[in-house]
Amino acid sequence: MAQAPKRRKKKRKTRGVRWILAVFLLAIVAGLAWRFLHGRVEGQYPEDVLGVPVYTELAPEGGDNRPGTKREIRYIVIHETGNPAEGADAAAHGRLQANGGEGKTGWHYTVDDHEIWHSFPDDEVAYHAGDGRDGDGNLYGIGVELCVNADGDFEKTFDNAAKLTGWLMHTYHLSQDAIKEHYDFTGKNCPQTIRETGRMAEFIEKAQAYADALEEQ
Numbered sequence: 001m002a003q004a005p006k007r008r009k010k011k012r013k014t015r016g017v018r019w020i021l022a023v024f025l026l027a028i029v030a031g032l033a034w035r036f037l038h039g040r041v042e043g044q045y046p047e048d049v050l051g052v053p054v055y056t057e058l059a060p061e062g063g064d065n066r067p068g069t070k071r072e073i074r075y076i077v078i079h080e081t082g083n084p085a086e087g088a089d090a091a092a093h094g095r096l097q098a099n100g101g102e103g104k105t106g107w108h109y110t111v112d113d114h115e116i117w118h119s120f121p122d123d124e125v126a127y128h129a130g131d132g133r134d135g136d137g138n139l140y141g142i143g144v145e146l147c148v149n150a151d152g153d154f155e156k157t158f159d160n161a162a163k164l165t166g167w168l169m170h171t172y173h174l175s176q177d178a179i180k181e182h183y184d185f186t187g188k189n190c191p192q193t194i195r196e197t198g199r200m201a202e203f204i205e206k207a208q209a210y211a212d213a214l215e216e217q
Helices: 004-038 092-096 136-140 154-172 192-196 202-217
Strands: 051-055 075-080 110-111 115-117 143-148 179-180
Touching: 004 092, 004 115, 075 136, 075 154, 075 192, 092 110, 092 115, 110 154, 110 202, 136 143, 179 202, 192 202
Parallel strands: 051 115, 075 143, 075 179, 110 143
Antiparallel strands: 110 115
16 A cells, blocks of 8 residues: 555656657657758749749750759759840750750759740759769759840849749748858859849848748739
8 A cells, every 4th residue: 555656656667758758759740840840841943932923844854964853942042044145045054954955054044135945843943053972052942043135134134033032932932031042052153143232131132022022923
């Protein structure tokens, strides 16, 4: 009789440990579910982003520039094509990628002053950030290239790219901290025009405004 209370106390202690373990496991499952819903989500295929038409012609599966690896989306990586030739617009770069590209380099979107071309599923790896197979930019970033063709209007390209970035932020639940420059991963002076004119903060502000507008719709 004297030992009965001790057994009950031990049983209560065991139940307490089990309860703590159950809460801990529930928190882990909830965290994994959140990451799945907000990171590892299926890529979207917009036809229009805030009035800018989007054309999708994906790079061929199994090609050198499309490894096909599914991944979590954490960043939007801003680039410039560095190609000032007349006619080097979004369609030209999009078709280049759809035809297999040049080597292993690839990116998700190309933007010019009147349209956007979509070349890779958003939830697939593309090698655009220059930080290797295991680099965060390549593994987790959506690559957005801004055209700098001489016959284009860069101001309009800048605005269209901010619209796309805002749409990506809204679609994949990303904050403005997720907007990165190519420079952030390798130190390369890219996006060159934006960096050399000190306009990255302006770009981020515009993108955030477009994301906020979409949230209110």
